[in-house]
Amino acid sequence: MRLSKFFVLVAFFSVLFPGVNAQNPEEADSYFLFPIHPGRQNYLSGSMGEIRPNHFHGGIDIKTDGVTGLPVYAAADGYISKIEVSSYGYGYMLYLAHPNGLTTTYAHLESFAPAIEQYVLEMQYAKQSFDVKLTPGKDQFVFKRGDIIAKSGNTGGSMGPHLHFEVRDAKNNLLNPLKYGFKEIQDNVAPEVIAIAFKTLSIDARLNHLFGRLEFPAIKNAPNSYILKDTIRANGVLGLEFNAFDRYTGAWNKNGVQEVNVFVGGKPHYTHLLDNIPFDYQRMVSWHVNYENLKMTGKNFQKCYIDDGNTLPLYNTGAHKGKFKINPGATYPVTMQFKDSYNNTTTLQFIIQGTLPAATHTFANSVKKQQINYEVVEDVLKIAAVDTGSIPKNINLFIRNKRYDLVPSYTVQSNSVYLYDLRGGLPDSLVFNGKTKKFFFRQTIPAGTDYSYADNHVTLQFYPNTIFDTLFLWSGYEAGVWSINDINTPLFQPLKVTFKPEEPILDKTTAGAVWLGRGNSRAFINGVWKDDQFTFTTRNLGKYKIMNDLKPPTVKLLSKSPTLVRFKVGDDLSGLASYRAELNGQFLLLKYEHKAAMLYSERLNKKVPLSGELKLWVKDAVGRETVYTTRI
Numbered sequence: 001m002r003l004s005k006f007f008v009l010v011a012f013f014s015v016l017f018p019g020v021n022a023q024n025p026e027e028a029d030s031y032f033l034f035p036i037h038p039g040r041q042n043y044l045s046g047s048m049g050e051i052r053p054n055h056f057h058g059g060i061d062i063k064t065d066g067v068t069g070l071p072v073y074a075a076a077d078g079y080i081s082k083i084e085v086s087s088y089g090y091g092y093m094l095y096l097a098h099p100n101g102l103t104t105t106y107a108h109l110e111s112f113a114p115a116i117e118q119y120v121l122e123m124q125y126a127k128q129s130f131d132v133k134l135t136p137g138k139d140q141f142v143f144k145r146g147d148i149i150a151k152s153g154n155t156g157g158s159m160g161p162h163l164h165f166e167v168r169d170a171k172n173n174l175l176n177p178l179k180y181g182f183k184e185i186q187d188n189v190a191p192e193v194i195a196i197a198f199k200t201l202s203i204d205a206r207l208n209h210l211f212g213r214l215e216f217p218a219i220k221n222a223p224n225s226y227i228l229k230d231t232i233r234a235n236g237v238l239g240l241e242f243n244a245f246d247r248y249t250g251a252w253n254k255n256g257v258q259e260v261n262v263f264v265g266g267k268p269h270y271t272h273l274l275d276n277i278p279f280d281y282q283r284m285v286s287w288h289v290n291y292e293n294l295k296m297t298g299k300n301f302q303k304c305y306i307d308d309g310n311t312l313p314l315y316n317t318g319a320h321k322g323k324f325k326i327n328p329g330a331t332y333p334v335t336m337q338f339k340d341s342y343n344n345t346t347t348l349q350f351i352i353q354g355t356l357p358a359a360t361h362t363f364a365n366s367v368k369k370q371q372i373n374y375e376v377v378e379d380v381l382k383i384a385a386v387d388t389g390s391i392p393k394n395i396n397l398f399i400r401n402k403r404y405d406l407v408p409s410y411t412v413q414s415n416s417v418y419l420y421d422l423r424g425g426l427p428d429s430l431v432f433n434g435k436t437k438k439f440f441f442r443q444t445i446p447a448g449t450d451y452s453y454a455d456n457h458v459t460l461q462f463y464p465n466t467i468f469d470t471l472f473l474w475s476g477y478e479a480g481v482w483s484i485n486d487i488n489t490p491l492f493q494p495l496k497v498t499f500k501p502e503e504p505i506l507d508k509t510t511a512g513a514v515w516l517g518r519g520n521s522r523a524f525i526n527g528v529w530k531d532d533q534f535t536f537t538t539r540n541l542g543k544y545k546i547m548n549d550l551k552p553p554t555v556k557l558l559s560k561s562p563t564l565v566r567f568k569v570g571d572d573l574s575g576l577a578s579y580r581a582e583l584n585g586q587f588l589l590l591k592y593e594h595k596a597a598m599l600y601s602e603r604l605n606k607k608v609p610l611s612g613e614l615k616l617w618v619k620d621a622v623g624r625e626t627v628y629t630t631r632i
Contacts, residue, residue, distance in 0.1 A: 032075040032177070033145050034184040035106060036062045036152065036163050042184045043251045045162055048176040048341065049274025050256035051289055051300050055282040056274065057256070058174035059105070059166030064152045068110045068161045072150040075104045075165075080141035080149075083112070083120060083134040087592040090164065091156025094149060097138075102175075107164035110153025116141055121589070125604050128580075128587045155593075168279070176258070176275040178341040186249040190344040191257045193218040193226045196336070197241040197290070197301055198234065201323060203380050203421050205236025206357035211409065211417060212377060213293075218348055228350035235357050238324040240270075241290055241301040242348075246340045259339040262304050262322070264332055270304050270322035272314045275341075284312050286490035287468045295488045295518070304336075309447045309468030330354040359410050372430075372437050376422065376472055383418040385432050392416045396431040399424075406430075422472050440483075445471040458482055461496035468492055477502075480545050487518065487542035494537040501546055504532060510550065510622045512536070512574060516543040524549065524574040526621045549573040552624040555616060558598070560632050562609035567599040567616065567628070574621035583632075584612040 036042060046061030064070045074096060081103065082095035092109035094116070111117055119141075123134055143149055154161045167175040178185060199213040200206065207214045218226040240262065245254040262270040272288075287310045290301040305322030306315050315322070326332065332352040339345050371386040383395060383406070395406040395418050408416035420427070426441035443453050447469050451462040457477035468490065476483040482499060497513070505511050508529040513536050515523045524547075527536030534546060551572040558566040567590075569576060579599065581588040588610075590599040601610065616628045 030181070031100070032104070032167070032180045032182070033073055034062075034182045035073050035075050035104075035165055036064060036070060038073055038146070038184065040184060041186060041250070044185060044248055044255065045160070045253055046164075047246070047255035047258070048174075048178060049258060049277060051285060051302065054286065056174075056277050056285045056288075058277060058279065058282060059164055060177050062163045062165055064161045064163060066161060068151070068153045070152040070163075071148045072106055072109065072152055072163060074143040074145055074147045074149050076100075076145045078104075078143060079138050080116065080136055080143070081138075083116065083136065084132070085120060085124070086131050086156060087594045089156050091158060092150070092153060093156075096143065096149065101170050103168045105164075105166040105168065106150055107166075108153050108155050108158040108162065109150045110155065111151045113141075113147075113149050116149070121602065121604060124589050124602075125587065130589060130591055172279045174277045174279055174282075176341060179275060187246075187340060187342040187344060188249050189247050189340075190224040190346045191244050191246040191338040191340055193336075193338060193346060193348050194243040194245070195301075196228070196243070196348065196350075197293075198232065198324075199239045199241065199290075199377075200236065200380075201239050201378055202237035203419050204357070205238055205326075206234060206355075207238070208233050209355075209358050209360065209410065210412075211380075211382060211419060216350075224344075224346045226346065226348040228348075231351045231353050233353050233355040234324075234326045235328060235355060236326060238326060239307075240304040240322070240324065242304060242336065242338075243299055243301045244338050244346075246338075246344075255340075257338050258341045259337075260302070260304060261337040261339075263335040263337075264324075266333075266335075269317070269320075269334075271316045272302075272304075273316075274314060276313075278313065281312055283492060284310065284468075286492070288312060288314075291490045292486075292488040307469060324352070326352060326354045328354045328356045357410070359408075360412070362411060362413055370433060370435070372432055372435070374437075374439075379421055379423050379470070381420040381422050381427070383420070383430065385416050385418065386414055387416065387433060388414070389433075393433055397427050398429045398431070399427050401428075426472065440474040440476045442473045442475050445473050447471070457500055457502075458484070459498040459500075460484070463493055463496075465493040466491055466495050481516075482544045483542070484544070485541040487540070489541045491539045491541065494539050495541075496535065496537050497544075498533050498535040499544070499546060500533050505529075505534075505546060505548075507548055508534075510548045510624065511546055512549070512622060513538075513544050514547045514573070515540050516545065524621060526574065547573065549620060549622045549624060553618040553620050553626045555618055555626050555628040557628070557630060560610075560614075560630060562611060562632065563603075565601045565610060565614060565632065568597055569599055569618055570597050571620045574624075577619050577621045577623075579616065579618045581614065581616045583610060583614050588614070590616075 043063045044060050045063050046057050050057035076098045078096045078098040081097040084093040090107035093107040096104045124132055152163045167177045195215050195217045197215040198207050200211050216228050221227050244257050246257050259273045294300055334350050336348040374383045392408040392411045397404045397406050406418040409419050427439050429438045445451050445462055447467045448464050453460045513525045525536045527534055553571045556568040558568055581590045589602045591602055592599055610632045614630050619625045
């Protein structure tokens with residue numbers, strides 16, 4: 001079966017989906033000035049809509065020659081509507097409001113224009129805080145297009161010198177800055193495709209006669225053109241995913257793909273366009289991608305179907321929501337288009353052949369030990385049982401003390417796969433070949449509503465936006481460790497958790513919940529003790545334990561002089577919560593750089609030297625305090 005017989009040219013996509021590539025009415029080639037080295041070719045380290053670990057990237061990251069301190073220019077006439085300073089997130093950030101209703105933002109700055117810098121410093125002293133959010137008046141800081149408003153930096157969560165630049169509309173939607181005609185960024189390079197994947201979404205679905213998820217490497221057969229090696233044989237409801245990237249002319253770092261279109265038999269089936277992302281929806285990236293696969297393998301596969309619970313306004317599909325319904329005997333020629341912001345386009349073509357699943361059973365003489373594993377795939381419990389026998393056996397599944405016999409769907413090299421739809425009831429245990437395996441399913445939690453669960457060890461309160469889809473909740477408690485589902489299950493809004501320890505916690509003032517992350521990572525979460533129960537909110541499922549932070553913060557003086565004092569600070573577990581410095585009893589501003597764990601002074605009046613007794617108080621999240629005193 002050759003591809004050329006089946007694929008239809010899809011050159012008229014803009015006619016089939018009108019408006020997908022249309023410019024916003026505000027867009028104009030000359031309205032915005034490029035904010036770094038205007039008029040000179042530049043490069044990006046991050047693109048609009050790029051997939052980050054827990055959010056969509058909401059703008060572009062402009063390279064700054066690997067240094068800080070470059071002039072940052074106002075993209076258009078406007079006034080500073082908001083100023084933010086933080087050691088985390090955006091770091092030093094300016095919002096510049098424009099007459100056309102749009103706002104440009106400039107983040108990770110090293111410093112502001114002198115007048116803004118002085119205003120911020122005065123407000124930090126007035127509020128006695130390094131972190132500030134300020135809203136100056138419309139006439140206070142007015143700039144013309146091309147005025148220098150700041151210096152580029154590496155503050156906040158930035159991992160290297162660059163300028164994060166955004167364009168926002170009046171509803172705080174993040175728009176693609178590259179749609180405003182910046183000639184400083186050159187791109188004649190089309191996206192590259194690494195692989196696609198299909199995932200079974202119904203209990204009768206199969207991929208090459210198997211249930212689950214399979215990846216298929218993309219093979220480049222011509223410039224900007226890919227195919228798959230073989231025809232995919234499938235049945236039932238499937239979800240398509242892809243792994244691809246883009247590069248800009250003259251740059252080797254990988255960036256995101258802006259637009260993806262899927263055609264089946266020459267007809268539009270699915271599209272997404274990452275040019276307009278609501279700010280409050282950025283964390284929903286966890287449902288746009290295959291989150292579990294990303295966390296387990298590091299491979300970034302984006303879905304080409306709309307999962308239940310995904311309300312992002314990025315998609316254009318029919319009632320099928322991008323999912324494939326494959327019928328036996330039918331042939332499905334598929335074309336995928338991958339576009340960047342400059343409409344450089346790459347295609348991938350392949351064929352799906354509808355095939356009835358075969359209940360094959362093959363055996364391996366090398367199998368010497370019985371094993372049972374299981375996983376939840378969408379609504380289906382998939383049980384894999386390895387047996388030493390030559391005849392596949394049934395599994396006895398128990399639900400509320402009633403026994404149900406599961407017949408193997410297929411066997412591959414003595415590994416038999418059994419499928420059960422969890423919507424029929426949550427199982428308590430199974431028996432296979434005389435051995436019992438217990439499940440810890442507790443309750444089916446529906447998405448989109450308030451829902452609570454409680455047992456002797458934990459109470460969980462789900463809110464309407466906590467989970468993206470129906471959650472088959474399982475939990476356990478053993479040796480002081482609580483388990484709540486899987487670390488690879490994403491949450492959108494926080495979950496309220498109450499732990500009920502079996503053993504009394506003697507010092508509740510220093511105790512909190514610790515999330516046991518991947519590897520040796522851990523995160524302390526503060527909360528509220530009431531009697532012997534501890535309540536907190538979290539955005540992470542997985543394993544937790546109650547731990548005491550027994551050590552106060554550490555403070556080390558790095559240097560002191562009449563112009564500057566610097567400290568190194570740290571904490572063993574709960575993390576720094578607050579700090580305050582006074583010189584001769586008067587507030588002294590200390591700037592905090594969390595990446596280097598450093599505090600350093602900033603005088604309000606540069607003509608007055610630092611002199612006298614300096615006192616620094618540092619508190620951690622459980623209230624333990626270290627006081628450091630020195631003389632300058």
